[in-house]
Amino acid sequence: MHANDQVALVTGAATGIGLATALAFARAGCHVVLADRDADRGEDAAEQVRRLGRRALFVATDVADPGQVEELHRQAFAAFGRIDAACNNAGIEGEMAPTADCTLENFDRIIGINLRGLFLCLREQLRIMEKQPGGGAIVNMASVAGLVGFAGLPAYCASKGGVVQLTRAAAIEYAERNIRVNAICPGAIRTEMIDRITRRDPVSEQQFAALHPMNRMGTVAEVADAVVWLCSPQAGFVTGQALAVDGGLVAR
Template sequence: MAIKQQRDTSFEGKVVLVTGAAGGIGRAAAVAFGRAGACVVVADTSVDGGHATAAMIVEGGGKALFVQCNVTRAAEVEALIDKTVAYYGRLDCAFNNAGIEEESQPLADTDEALFDRIMNVNVKGTFLCMKYEIRQMLKQETGGTIVNTASVAGLVGAPTQPAYAASKHAVVGMTKTAAAEYARNGIRINSVCPGVINTPMMARALEREPQREKKLRNVHPVGRFGEPAEIANAALWLCSDKSSFVTGHQLAVDGGLTAI
């Protein structure tokens, strides 16, 4: 006899914000949160991609609102949180996933403008999101949870990616600091640190340098890249009550890359 699978309702009634949700890891997480019962706010600079993600959530029986937002602009991030609260009444969880990776050069050859762009999106963007999310969560008796997308490049060195590694080390530092600052306020803050994941961003990188694919696969002991859904699962766990005693943690989801 077939066993009926029970619907996941672990985020029923929760309001969840996901940035960088127009594709890749962000889209996978937004859809997973929606499937688990959350009211999801999909945020991205891409209007078409953001609306498509929101439509996927609704088609799956969930609730979603798309808000266009550039996370490097304080006024837009503040407005994003205001719209979230105006529409859903609160903010329970945030997955700060928006980020870029556009380099493959040794440090001495890295362009200054590229360095500034990567730091602006990955570091300032995460800082601004946490700033306004935490302000809202402090108003709520139940606090909230925040997960930032860092990277294995935030845990170890990443040759030919000095700006990206610097930005993700900064995300790890901000995550630890904010977790310590707001733990007594009922706000848990962690980061997820992916290895190489099959995303459009990675596909573009391999288009530029197809010779890197074999090497990148081989640095993962499991012998493959990760999938966006695998990072989404980790983000959901860190946002859920199942990780209630976890804060200030950097969860490597990397196929064993940082184990060797």
């Protein structure tokens, strides 16, 4: 699907949806730049990409830090000379509390990583892609919580709603320059993030599953496949979309 030797960059690539996406890009023929603040697991993820026969560069990065985000993209460009696809996936759930009890520290931390951190990455990628022949494609990891409200997650919902709107704004700005920008809005996906929320309690897990008309959680592969498709020529006329990968949750 992807021409060999294309370059994909994934943030939050050490585990979960980001790791699955990095591996899916590698299977599609891309070299992969992986970024995460967890250096040990990030290096291990890069090794998994190499075992698939593609080149991999891991750069330890906190996406909330503008200097580190700049350095990530500088190293990516120095190593590969281009970035064809990017998936801005790093994100946190933060502490759960109703709005009146949400601390300023929690609010700022969530916005700082999920929205401001994603913006920092998006900005670097657009600067690189607009200068290269062929443009590029970017997928921002939002959430169904960016489309509908969820009690106890005010800052998370605000951050993901912001990601959807940032995606639309960038998409129309860069449409004529052959850079497509889309968002994916996953429902509950089985990852460490969901395990932290449900504490692997079967009753809590079933409550999450039941939010979706398909009565199950999604898999990381189901999200990763959607990312790779959105970055492929098969999605060449798709930009500015917030694609729900959610077993029908927002269709209710």
